[in-house]
Amino acid sequence: MQTTQMRAVNRDAANCLQVRETELPAPPAGQVRVRVEAAGVSYGDLLFQRGVVPGGPKTPFIPGCDLVGVVDAVGSGVTDLEPGQRVCALVVSGGYADGMNLPAERVVPVPDGMSAVDAAAVSLNYFIAHQMLHRVGKVTSGSRILVHGASGGVGLAFLQLAEHIGGVTVFGTASAANLDLLRRHGAIAIDYRADDFANVIRDNGGKVDVAYDPIGGTHFIRSYSVLRRGGRLVAYGQNDALRNGKPSLRIGAIGFLAGIAAPKLIPDGRTTGFYNALALEKTQPHAYREDLTEVLSLAAANKIAVRELITVPLRDAEEALQRVEAGVAGKIVLDCTA
Ligand SMILES: NC(=O)c1ccc[n+]([C@@H]2O[C@H](COP(=O)([O-])OP(=O)(O)OC[C@H]3O[C@@H](n4cnc5c(N)ncnc54)[C@H](OP(=O)(O)O)[C@@H]3O)[C@@H](O)[C@H]2O)c1
Structure with a gap:
């Protein structure tokens, strides 16, 4: 599958993200390939890009800690997920792309009827x-x-x-x-x-x-x-x-x-x-799936909702990071299908 990735190539405020087109291979055993539809933009992404977080990713890397998309292919040994299913995952990096391979245990099903953008908006925060x-x-x-x-x-x-x-x-x-x-x-x-x-x-x-x-x-x-x-x-x-x-x-x-x-x-x-x-995941391994499932359910039931949702095309990710730094009043979600 051909993918577009937005890679952080330096620690600067401008010209820090570069577009990269690359081939995403079939998922290896135990993984699923996700066609990413939406990815959240967070203050944490900005701190990682600037290199402020001790132990954070080294450049070049793809920012993005939360993503939602549709399973496109499953690797051998994956039995509980199938192509076409919408899923959500939290990761350290990699969300600013329109495709990604992920361990099957990392992805959580999105409730029926919930849009990718709405799920991405609530997932991390x-x-x-x-x-x-x-x-x-x-x-x-x-x-x-x-x-x-x-x-x-x-x-x-x-x-x-x-x-x-x-x-x-x-x-x-x-x-x-x-x-x-x-x-x-x-x-x-x-x-x-x-x-x-x-x-x-x-x-x-x-x-x-x-x-x-x-x-x-x-x-x-x-x-x-x-x-x-x-x-x-x-x-x-x-x-x-x-x-x-x-x-x-x-x-x-x-x-x-x-x-x-x-x-x-x-x-x-x-x-x-x-x-x-x-x-926390190291000491309570079950917590990741339980808690992500719980917040997605609360959002699907309209018990929680973001203040204001701003959708930006994937290729404008750098502008989105600048808006986060300036103090945007709302949640920015990248539309990775645009
Ligand atoms: N530990 C983790 O695993 C983890 C994961 C994700 C995010 N985070 C962290 O979570 C933090 C919040 O992220 P966010 O996305 O919610 O940021 P955000 O939407 O930009 O909100 C930060 C808010 O802080 C307020 N603020 C600024 N200076 C303040 C001060 N001195 N006293 C009180 N409020 C102040 C601002 O409010 P006003 O606009 O009203 O001034 C602003 O709305 C970030 O530091 C991020 O790194 C941690």
């Missing part, structure tokens, strides 16, 4: 938010949580999934323009530029059980400070390590050392950790 709420934070009715960047793709996923749990008190930080959005999803909305979230939490019943922080650097320390005894800081991004297009390894190191490692030395009942989907 809602999957990671679901895992961090249920498997890491053990959030249940009655929990109090802090969600930073609550107007963003992952942030809004936290808010909607917490609404679905019911009875969770959510403090959400965002810009002034997005505070109403947070309130519509039941959160106590905090303007991160004008207000100190620690004061707002203190004035509304005290500390929280779990703080979710994608900001990084010294921000992790501030989030840790609002945890009750026994509470948990779940760090899952280091947005501050990429400011004005420039990666800062210093801010990243401060986040890991002062924000996550140092508090572990103080036995005060509070814990810290950096959520990583792949690390």
Whole structure:
């Protein structure tokens, strides 16, 4: 099968993706070949492309962590999938292409009637938010949580999934323009530029059980400070390590050392950790398929939905990454059939 791939060839902000046409071989044993229809564009793709994430892919590589497509061929030994079936997969890289071979256990069926674009829009953000709420934070009715960047793709996923749990008190930080959005999803909305979230939490019943922080650097320390005894800081991004297009390894190191490692030395009942989907998969191998299936089902039942969906042709992937960096208010999905 002939494929078009968008490969990241350098760490720059412009002219970083190159089109490559190549032949995709028949799937080897245990794999399926997927004709990719849609792939999500995420902040994580941008961080990988800039080389900010320790252990991230080396150039050249194909960005894209979430993809949806139709099984085109199955390798020997694959018995539970057949050509024509629409499937979804989360990967470390490779989504910005119109075809890919994948291990059969990596793909999850998309519910009947759900479009490829809709499935791609929810898969990564809602999957990671679901895992961090249920498997890491053990959030249940009655929990109090802090969600930073609550107007963003992952942030809004936290808010909607917490609404679905019911009875969770959510403090959400965002810009002034997005505070109403947070309130519509039941959160106590905090303007991160004008207000100190620690004061707002203190004035509304005290500390929280779990703080979710994608900001990084010294921000992790501030989030840790609002945890009750026994509470948990779940760090899952280091947005501050990429400011004005420039990666800062210093801010990243401060986040890991002062924000996550140092508090572990103080036995005060509070814990810290950096959520990583792949690390969780090593300890809970069944979680990947269960959680991806669950968020796709919730979306198919209209229980969760992205704020705004923006569809961009595959060949405009570089422009899509630039829009993510500029702070687009919505989820960008590449149309890999265009
Ligand atoms: N660990 C993993 O496995 C994993 C996987 C995928 C993604 N991630 C991470 O998830 C993070 C979020 O991704 P995303 O796609 O949701 O990003 P996004 O849609 O760009 O949202 C980020 C939001 O953060 C807000 N923000 C910026 N600075 C802030 C601050 N100082 N305090 C509070 N909010 C602030 C912005 O809100 P306003 O517009 O309202 O200012 C923005 O909407 C990224 O760091 C990404 O790397 C981690």
